[in-house]
Amino acid sequence: MFSLSYGGPFYKLTNKLHVRAVHLALFAWLPIMAGEAVRAMFDLTPDPTVFDISLHVRLLVAIPLFMLAEYLVDSGCRSAIASVYSGKLAEPASVDAIVASGERLRDALWPELVIAGIAIVGGQLALWKVVGGTGVFHGETGVGRFSFPRLWYVAIALPLMQFVMIRWLWRWAIWSYMLARLARLPLVLLATHPDRAAGLSCLARPVSGFSGFAAGVGTVLAGAWGTQVLGHRAIPESFLPLLLVLVVALLVIAVAPLVLFSGHLYRVRRRSLAQYGDFASGYMQDFHAKWIDPRTTREGPLGTSDIQSLNDLGSAFQMIVTTRLFVFGMRPLIGLWAATIVPMVPLFASALSVEHLLKRIVSTVVGGLPI
Numbered sequence: 001m002f003s004l005s006y007g008g009p010f011y012k013l014t015n016k017l018h019v020r021a022v023h024l025a026l027f028a029w030l031p032i033m034a035g036e037a038v039r040a041m042f043d044l045t046p047d048p049t050v051f052d053i054s055l056h057v058r059l060l061v062a063i064p065l066f067m068l069a070e071y072l073v074d075s076g077c078r079s080a081i082a083s084v085y086s087g088k089l090a091e092p093a094s095v096d097a098i099v100a101s102g103e104r105l106r107d108a109l110w111p112e113l114v115i116a117g118i119a120i121v122g123g124q125l126a127l128w129k130v131v132g133g134t135g136v137f138h139g140e141t142g143v144g145r146f147s148f149p150r151l152w153y154v155a156i157a158l159p160l161m162q163f164v165m166i167r168w169l170w171r172w173a174i175w176s177y178m179l180a181r182l183a184r185l186p187l188v189l190l191a192t193h194p195d196r197a198a199g200l201s202c203l204a205r206p207v208s209g210f211s212g213f214a215a216g217v218g219t220v221l222a223g224a225w226g227t228q229v230l231g232h233r234a235i236p237e238s239f240l241p242l243l244l245v246l247v248v249a250l251l252v253i254a255v256a257p258l259v260l261f262s263g264h265l266y267r268v269r270r271r272s273l274a275q276y277g278d279f280a281s282g283y284m285q286d287f288h289a290k291w292i293d294p295r296t297t298r299e300g301p302l303g304t305s306d307i308q309s310l311n312d313l314g315s316a317f318q319m320i321v322t323t324r325l326f327v328f329g330m331r332p333l334i335g336l337w338a339a340t341i342v343p344m345v346p347l348f349a350s351a352l353s354v355e356h357l358l359k360r361i362v363s364t365v366v367g368g369l370p371i
Contacts, residue, residue, distance in 0.1 A: 001078055001081075001082070002077065002078055002081045002099045002102065002103065003074055003077075003078055003106075004070075004073060004074045004077045004078075004102070004106060004171055004174065004175055005070050005071055005073075005074035005171065006074070007103065007106040007107045008106055008107055008108075008112060009109055009112050010112055010163075010167060020067075021063060021064040021067035021068060022064060024063055024064075024067070024160065024164070025059055025060050025063045025064055027160075028059045028063065028156065028157035028160050028161065029056070029059040029060055029157065031148075031149075031152050031156075031157075032050065032055075032059075032149045032152055032153055032157065033050075033149075035147070035148035035149040035152060036050050036149045038148075039147065039148075039149070044147075047147045047149045047150050049149060049150045049153060050149055051227070052223075052224070052227050053223040053224070053226050053227045053230075054220055054221075054223035054224035054227060055153065055157075055223075056223070057219050057220055057222070057223035058157075058158070058161045058220055058223070059157055059161060061216070061219045061220075062161060062165070062216040062217075062219055062220050063160070063161055063164055065212055065213070065215050065216035065219065066164045066165055066168050066212070066213060066216045067164065068212050069168065069209055069210070069211070069212025069213040069215075069216065070168055070171060070209075071209075072208065072209030072212050073171070073172070073175070073206045073209030073210060073212075073213075074209075075209065076205035076206035076207070076208060076209050077175055077205075077206050079202065079205050080202045080203050080205050080206060081095070081099060083202035084182070084202065084203075087199050087202070088188060089187050089188055089189065089199060089200070090182065090185045090186070090187055090188065091185070094185050095182070095185075098178050098181045098182055099178070101177075101178070101181070102174050102175070102177070102178045105174045105177070106171070106174055111170055112167060112170075115163055115166045115167050115170060116159075116163055118162070118166060119158075119159035119160070119162040119163040119166065120159050122158065122159060122162050123154040123155055123156075123158045123159040123162075124154070126153075126154045126158060127150075127151075127154040127155070165216070165217075168213055169213075169253075172210070172213075172253070175206060175257070176256070176257040179203065179257040179258065179260065179261075180257060180260055182203075183257075183260035183261050183263075183264070187200075187264050189264060189265075189268040190268070190272075191268045191269050191271075191272035191273075191319070191320040191323045192272065192276075192316045192319050192320060193319075194319065196319070196322055196323050196324050196329075197265065197323065197324050197326075197327050197329075198264070198265055198268050198269070198323060200261055200264070200265070200327045201327060201328075201329070203258060203261065203327050204255075204258055204327050204328040204329070204332055207254050207255060207258075207328060207332040207333075207335075207336065208332050208335060210250075210253075210254045210336060211332075211335045211336045211338075211339035212339070213250075214250045214254075214336050214339040214340040215339040215340070215342070215343060217246070217250065217340070218246075218339065218340045218341065218342070218343040218344060219343040221239075221242075221243075221246065221343075221344075222343040222344050222346070222347050225239050225344075225347055226346070226347050229347065236347055236348045239344075239347075243341070243344060246340060247337060247340050247341070250336060250340055251333065251336060251337075254332075254336055255326075255328055255333070258326065258327040258328050259326065261327050262325050262326055262327075265323060265324065265325050265326070265327070266325055268323075269320060269323045269325075272320045272323075273320055273321070276313075276316060276317050276320055277317070279313075280313055280317055283309075283310070283313060284310075287306060287310055290306070
């Protein structure tokens, strides 16, 4: 059975060492806190990096979320591939070739080496102040010195978090590649399928797992922006354009591969409308001649199967009419948006005082009168 997660050098290493998401998070975070505690014992100036909320969010929240999302996506991918086989949507040999190529990319060593190199470079950029002390998306209150907490963060913790995140995106790229190859096959689809996607809605199941990745990204940005707001260096409203860009970018990454199947859906819908339309016209003429035309009606309709068949034909035709042009529906998209935006709620809620909120509510209730 195909698996997107159970393979690759990093998976084999963590599985051999029985390392889980919580262990990775604590391994990255605890030394920073221990180092800062030692500094406090010697009455040294606290490292400003430690006061950046995004640092703690990255290590304690984002790492577990990314790893959890990986297994959620893996479950969706396994289920989708199983449905492709059981639904006979394509030739099994062709699907076997696509699965084999995906597994080879999953198990390859070179992508994870490249990702590790990128993560290490990211830590060095933070160390030498090319980017913020806690990375590209940061909110730190100042640039720390070469203390142990800061060195551990930029040399170990930050690269580890970036490795987990980029590796997650690489796994999603593998799945997108598999979908692109599958979309090029001559698929066997039925527009009368009750999923309203000609049987292809199974391919959208991993999008729900993508919401976990979106939540991880949202928490990191919420932490960074929250630090800037607390430091009076920004206001929540200034982040709204960036939040909109983030939501759109995550949406594109999540569903762009599924758009490749829209051509299949359009063609099977158009073809089925013509086929079932012609069939329905002939059936309706015969039905009318037998049951409606008083010159030919000879028996009562009670107990006959013709009326039930007419109803079934109408249901099938209606199913074709409502077949979507996209594999995905609105539910996974709403889940993706919610996962991205919910971490931002405390940030933007802090900009509204209870008094201001009540005034807005009362003003709306009484018809927009100023209060």
